[in-house]
Amino acid sequence: MLHKVTKVEQNQRPSGNSTRQTLVEGRQIPLVLFWEGRKGWGLRTIFKIPKNVFVGEYVGEVITFAEAKRRNKHTKYQFSLATAITKLDNKFLVIDATSLGNETRFINHSCNPNLVAKLVITNKYSEHDFRIGFYSMRDIEPGEELTLNYYPTNVKPKNSKKGRTKCW
Numbered sequence: 001m002l003h004k005v006t007k008v009e010q011n012q013r014p015s016g017n018s019t020r021q022t023l024v025e026g027r028q029i030p031l032v033l034f035w036e037g038r039k040g041w042g043l044r045t046i047f048k049i050p051k052n053v054f055v056g057e058y059v060g061e062v063i064t065f066a067e068a069k070r071r072n073k074h075t076k077y078q079f080s081l082a083t084a085i086t087k088l089d090n091k092f093l094v095i096d097a098t099s100l101g102n103e104t105r106f107i108n109h110s111c112n113p114n115l116v117a118k119l120v121i122t123n124k125y126s127e128h129d130f131r132i133g134f135y136s137m138r139d140i141e142p143g144e145e146l147t148l149n150y151y152p153t154n155v156k157p158k159n160s161k162k163g164r165t166k167c168w
């Protein structure tokens with residue numbers, strides 16, 4: 001699974017409602033796990049979430065792309081950072097939530113998502129100290145499923161044909 005990481009957050013203000021600050025403070029919104037039929041489990045909110053609010057952090061084992069490929073039967077909960085700046089010794093990194101993770105691994109894909117993934121640099125002295133936060137792209141109504149576009153614009157999902165992306 002590839003996710004679109006749209007923004008690198010650096011040089012945050014020391015105070016104020018910055019992306020980094022909200023991520024470090026942790027999730028403040030109650031979410032529920034919901035059976036979404038053919039999609040499997042999904043996450044829903046029970047309260048309204050305003051636009052630009054931190055919703056959750058994608059956590060798991062941080063592994064190399066090579067190790068992720070080695071685990072190829074268990075890729076469902078792998079969050080690839082291939083499109084971001086996080087190259088380490090020329091190896092792309094992946095966050096694997098298969099064995100260690102939280103509720104954000106149940107967020108399903110949509111071409112019309114209500115969340116966006118942001119790469120948040122948490123240490124101003126090191127670009128390698130990063131975390132992945134999910135933020136609301138718009139107001140999200142109570143009961144709505146939380147969704148993310150898994151695919152960056154430059155990556156075609158397996159089901160795409162000649163640039164046409166099948167959208168769920």
Ligand SMILES: C[S@@+](CC[C@H](N)C(=O)[O-])C[C@H]1O[C@@H](n2cnc3c(N)ncnc32)[C@H](O)[C@@H]1O
Nearest residue numbers: 038039040041042076077105106107108109168
């Ligand atoms: C990160 S998991 C999301 C949680 C998953 N639904 C579960 O029950 O564990 C990604 C997997 O969910 C399923 N999935 C996610 N979005 C979907 C969608 N829009 N339509 C169908 N299946 C979807 C696919 O099986 C995908 O490999």
